[in-house]
Amino acid sequence: xxxxxxxxxxxxxxxxxxxxxxxxxxxxxxxxxxxxxxxxxxxxxxxxxxxxxxxxxxxxxxxxxxxxxxxxxxxxxxxxxxxxxxxxxxxxxxxxxxxxxxxxxxxxxxxxxxxxxxxxxxxxxxxxxxxxxxxxxxxxxxxxxxxxxxxxxxxxxxxxxxxxxxxxxxxxxxxxxxxxxxxxxxxxxxxxxxxxxxxxxxxxxxxxxxxxxxxxxxxxxxxxxxxxxxxxxxxxxxxxxxxxxxxxxxxxxxxxxxxxxxxxxxxxxxxxxxxxxxxxxxxxxxxxxxxxxxxxxxxxxxxxxxxxxxxxxxxxxxxxxxxxxxxxxxxxxxxxxxxxxxxxxxxxxxxxxxxxxxxxxxxxxxxxxxxxxxxxxxxxxxxxxxxxxxxxxxxxxxxxxxxxxxxxxxxxxxxxxxxxxxxxxxxxxxxxxxxxxxxxxxxxxxxxxxxxxxxxxxxxxxxxxxxxxxxxxxxxxxxxxxxxxxxxxxxxxxxxxxxxxxxxxxxxxxxxxxxxxxxxxxxxxxxxxxxxxxxxxxxxxxxxxxxxxxxxxx
Amino acid sequence: xxxxxxxxxxxxxxxxxxxxxxxxxxxxxxxxxxxxxxxxxxxxxxxxxxxxxxxxxxxxxxxxxxxxxxxxxxxxxxxxxxxxxxxxxxxxxxxxxxxxxxxxxxxxxxxxxxxxxxxxxxxxxxxxxxxxxxxxxxxxxxxxxxxxxxxxxxxxxxxxxxxxxxxxxxxxxxxxxxxxxxxxxxxxxxxxxxxxxxxxxxxxxxxxxxxxxxxxxxxxxxxxxxxxxxxxxxxxxxxxxxxxxxxxxxxxxxxxxxxxxxxxxxxxxxxxxxxxxxxxxxxxxxxxxxxxxxxxxxxxxxxxxxxxxxxxxxxxxxxx
Numbered sequence: 001x002x003x004x005x006x007x008x009x010x011x012x013x014x015x016x017x018x019x020x021x022x023x024x025x026x027x028x029x030x031x032x033x034x035x036x037x038x039x040x041x042x043x044x045x046x047x048x049x050x051x052x053x054x055x056x057x058x059x060x061x062x063x064x065x066x067x068x069x070x071x072x073x074x075x076x077x078x079x080x081x082x083x084x085x086x087x088x089x090x091x092x093x094x095x096x097x098x099x100x101x102x103x104x105x106x107x108x109x110x111x112x113x114x115x116x117x118x119x120x121x122x123x124x125x126x127x128x129x130x131x132x133x134x135x136x137x138x139x140x141x142x143x144x145x146x147x148x149x150x151x152x153x154x155x156x157x158x159x160x161x162x163x164x165x166x167x168x169x170x171x172x173x174x175x176x177x178x179x180x181x182x183x184x185x186x187x188x189x190x191x192x193x194x195x196x197x198x199x200x201x202x203x204x205x206x207x208x209x210x211x212x213x214x215x216x217x218x219x220x221x222x223x224x225x226x227x228x229x230x231x232x233x234x235x236x237x238x239x240x241x242x243x244x245x246x247x248x249x250x251x252x253x254x255x256x257x258x259x260x261x262x263x264x265x266x267x268x269x270x271x272x273x274x275x276x277x278x279x280x281x282x283x284x285x286x287x288x289x290x291x292x293x294x295x296x297x298x299x300x301x302x303x304x305x306x307x308x309x310x311x312x313x314x315x316x317x318x319x320x321x322x323x324x325x326x327x328x329x330x331x332x333x334x335x336x337x338x339x340x341x342x343x344x345x346x347x348x349x350x351x352x353x354x355x356x357x358x359x360x361x362x363x364x365x366x367x368x369x370x371x372x373x374x375x376x377x378x379x380x381x382x383x384x385x386x387x388x389x390x391x392x393x394x395x396x397x398x399x400x401x402x403x404x405x406x407x408x409x410x411x412x413x414x415x416x417x418x419x420x421x422x423x424x425x426x427x428x429x430x431x432x433x434x435x436x437x438x439x440x441x442x443x444x445x446x447x448x449x450x451x452x453x454x455x456x457x458x459x460x461x462x463x464x465x466x467x468x469x470x471x472x473x474x475x476x477x478x479x480x481x482x483x484x485x486x487x488x489x490x491x492x493x494x495x496x497x498x499x500x501x502x503x504x505x506x507x508x509x510x511x512x513x514x515x516x517x518x519x520x521x522x523x524x525x526x527x528x529x530x531x532x533x534x535x536x537x538x539x540x541x542x543x544x545x546x547x548x549x550x551x552x553x554x
Numbered sequence: 555x556x557x558x559x560x561x562x563x564x565x566x567x568x569x570x571x572x573x574x575x576x577x578x579x580x581x582x583x584x585x586x587x588x589x590x591x592x593x594x595x596x597x598x599x600x601x602x603x604x605x606x607x608x609x610x611x612x613x614x615x616x617x618x619x620x621x622x623x624x625x626x627x628x629x630x631x632x633x634x635x636x637x638x639x640x641x642x643x644x645x646x647x648x649x650x651x652x653x654x655x656x657x658x659x660x661x662x663x664x665x666x667x668x669x670x671x672x673x674x675x676x677x678x679x680x681x682x683x684x685x686x687x688x689x690x691x692x693x694x695x696x697x698x699x700x701x702x703x704x705x706x707x708x709x710x711x712x713x714x715x716x717x718x719x720x721x722x723x724x725x726x727x728x729x730x731x732x733x734x735x736x737x738x739x740x741x742x743x744x745x746x747x748x749x750x751x752x753x754x755x756x757x758x759x760x761x762x763x764x765x766x767x768x769x770x771x772x773x774x775x776x777x778x779x780x781x782x783x784x785x786x787x788x789x790x791x792x793x794x795x796x797x798x799x800x801x802x803x804x805x806x807x808x809x810x811x812x813x814x815x816x817x818x819x820x821x822x823x824x825x826x827x828x829x830x831x832x833x834x835x836x837x838x839x840x841x842x843x844x845x846x847x848x849x850x851x852x853x854x855x856x857x858x859x860x861x862x863x864x865x866x867x868x869x870x871x872x873x874x
Contacts, residue, residue, distance in 0.1 A: 012602070015599065015602075016599075016602050016603060016606045017606075018675065019599070019603055019672040019673065019674075019675065019682075020603050020606045020607050020671060020672045020673075021606075023672070023673035023674060023675060024670070024672075024673040026813040026814075029747055030745060030746055030747035030748065031747075034675075034676075049561050049565070050560075050561045050564050050565075053564060053565045053568055054564065054568065057568045057571070057572065060572070061575075061591075062595070062599065063675050064575075064595070065591055065592055065594065065595025065596075065598075065599070066595050066596075066598075066599035066600075066603070066672070066675075067595070067596050067599055067600045067603060067672060067682040067709075067711065067714050067716055068672050068673060068674040068675070068678065068680040068681055068682045068716050069592075069595070069674065069675065069678065069680070069716075070674060070678050070680045070708060070709075070716065070718060071675075071676065071677075071678055072576055072579040072580055073575045073576070073578075073579045073588050073591060073592070074571075074572045074573065074574070074575030074576035074577075074578075074579060075572075075576060076675070076676075077568075077571070077572040077575065078569060078572035078573060078576065081565070081568045081569060081572060082569070085565050116676055117676075117677070120676065120677055123576065123580055124724075126723060126724035127677060127678065127679075127722060127723060127724045127744070128676075128677040128744070129723055129744050131743075131744065131746075132677055132723070132743075132744040132745040132746065133677070135745070135746050135747040136677070136745050136746070136747060139747065
């Protein structure tokens with residue numbers, strides 16, 4: 001809602017400023033900057049294709065109809081709609097780079113000017129002559145290019161500010177979430193690779209469209225620090241082509257069929273020369289082994305232990321939030337985190353007892369399991385989510401916000417945010433869209449009884465698979481129907497139909513994900529504001545391997 | 555929310571709507587759909603522009619004039635101030651208004667004073683004025699300022715009106731050459747890099763000799779719409795005759811500085827008699843240059859150190 005208000009206000013201000021002030025300027029070259037066009041490009045880059053297209057259409061219609069307008073109605077609406085859409089398609093670049101969105105905005109400004117001039121020449125030859133276009137167009141493009149970075153920066157900053165003012169959970173969307181995360185020291189220490197696999201892969205993805213380097217700090221320095229504390233290590237990620245999953249690398253394939261011990265699996269992922277470099281800001285949360293396309297599902301359930309350590313959450317001792325356990329402890333965590341539940345649990349307990357420095361609340365997500373009937377196709381089991389609360393770490397009365405995102409297997413739903421405190425009613429929010437399922441019935445606030453939940457879709461026939469694509473192999477998702485109490489209850493978004501949980505995932509045919517975008521590992525690209533980032537202590541890290549990119553961290 | 559069927563549907567619908575609007579407007583500019591949309595846009599954005607403009611001061615150019623006639627018009631200025639419903643006019647606007655009123659008084663035009671509050675987008679050479687149908691403005695009326703012809707009212711809202719400037723390349727103004735009264739027309743250059751380009755003049759009489767510096771006024775349109783007679787347009791700056799052309803062509807430098815439009819007047823009542831060329835500013839005459847001729851009287855004794863005695867009286871001669 002706030003984003004809509006922001007778009008409306010931005011467009012209205014741009015329109016009035018453009019018509020009353022900018023167009024009256026007589027700058028060298030004859031052209032003036034088209035603020036509305038650049039604003040549309042920035043809003044598209046920040047908001048996505050559909051908001052961009054709608055914003056552009058409305059803004060263009062405003063330009064067509066506002067009083068001095070004498071051109072043919074619809075030209076600006078058409079051009080700005082296309083510009084907004086196209087920029088929206090590049091929304092993902094905002095979180096990854098500073099330079100690329102600037103270039104896209106500048107290019108959009110130039111292309112929009114050319115399109116407008118071309119349409120004017122075609123449709124209004126009496127008003128728009130080639131001589132005028134030739135004289136005015138270069139300077140107009142130049143002014144657009146000049147103002148586009150500032151407008152883009154302003155829009156991103158405002159959006160980040162709005163998101164930051166909305167809720168503490170917006171720390172998820174805090175600028176440079178990955179950088180904050182790396183600052184928290186999770187990825188520090190000797191076993192950086194392994195932990196980066198666990199934390200970086202899962203938490204590296206920044207919520208697209210909200211942050212990025214351009215957006216800068218959300219609020220004050222203090223607010224940024226708070227946000228950093230609250231920023232979970234795991235963020236929701238968007239699937240990209242080529243992403244890998246844990247246990248799905250080539251090495252893991254070779255071991256398929258054998259039950260992998262946690263250590264073996266972790267070492268597969270963590271080994272620098274093993275399966276592929278794990279990088280920050282990789283796509284799908286929980287995807288750790290990069291470079292390889294997933295061929296198989298994990299041979300057994302993968303337990304992801306996600307640390308949601310923030311100050312206000314359960315804590316055993318009043319220590320620092322940051323993990324400073326050192327290489328050994330982190331290594332243990334790293335291995336445990338990717339291994340089976342028990343080992344990780346032990347590792348966490350070890351770490352937790354050691355002076356109470358790290359405050360972990362282990363959360364075990366069990367999911368993506370594939371059962372292999374003898375001689376049959378692998379059948380994906382219903383994902384189960386377990387929230388482990390106990391040990392020395394339980395008993396907090398605080399309430400915090402943690403975003404969780406885990407994908408233990410292909411097509412597993414992503415937990416978007418987990419809003420709970422220990423001993424409090426817990427809410428597990430699925431990747432939120434209208435009609436999605438929720439864990440623990442957040443609307444009514446029922447508790448997750450024993451910290452154990454299973455999916456219970458609305459009906460036995462309701463598939464949790466991808467909407468409209470229910471293959472034979474997606475049967476396994478719609479497995480367990482259970483009483484709503486303590487389980488995954490369907491949420492009614494509106495008054496009408498009972499909601500069916502939808503999980504956007506890919507259909508599995510013969511154990512492989514079909515079609516759709518494949519996740520891909522990407523890394524933080526060169527950022528123009530690296531110097532600024534360095535001063536903030538948020539240097540993007542990248543790993544070089546085999547002479548190309550290796551560990552470049554400090 | 556990436557690239558799904560739904561998002562493409564949204565884009566498709568929007569593009570189709572835009573194309574539909576373009577088609578409707580291209581085929582029939584006066585269709586009720588477009589007119590209704592424009593009326594909505596005018597009422598919505600016109601108010602916003604007026605509000606935005608009342609806060610800012612316009613940059614205009616003005617000179618202090620000490621004309622007696624202007625002084626006598628100060629009472630009317632005060633009245634027009636109230637019409638403009640502005641608490642305070644800037645110095646530049648005050649000077650512009652004075653000049654406008656002097657022109658209107660000379661030509662016998664009845665004008666409504668207004669200020670420019672918005673400028674057209676892209677290649678459109680249009681401006682919005684803060685006077686509308688409530689002030690008696692109707693479409694197809696002449697707009698002028700203290701220097702000369704500005705343009706023509708094309709659309710009128712309740713509180714705003716849109717003026718197509720004389721520099722728009724789709725605008726043609728019928729003119730008369732100053733001394734002889736030969737008829738012709740000028741066409742706008744469209745948007746140029748200099749902001750205020752030169753108008754293109756064509757005179758129907760091929761035998762007329764166009765000379766730089768010749769002055770132009772508007773000739774009367776039918777029923778004085780859109781142009782009332784006698785409004786100064788500009789001076790011929792360069793003659794570009796072509797052999798064999800049916801018309802004499804020249805470039806005209808407009809009197810009005812279109813880059814700095816401030817206070818303008820909309821002629822809501824044409825003059826009863828054509829003012830002919832009376833509104834034109836005085837043509838700059840060649841000023842006589844005095845020259846001094848020194849002749850030496852034969853037989854005079856040259857006396858070093860003294861001024862020559864045989865100096866004839868200075869005789870003025872016109873030069874240049």
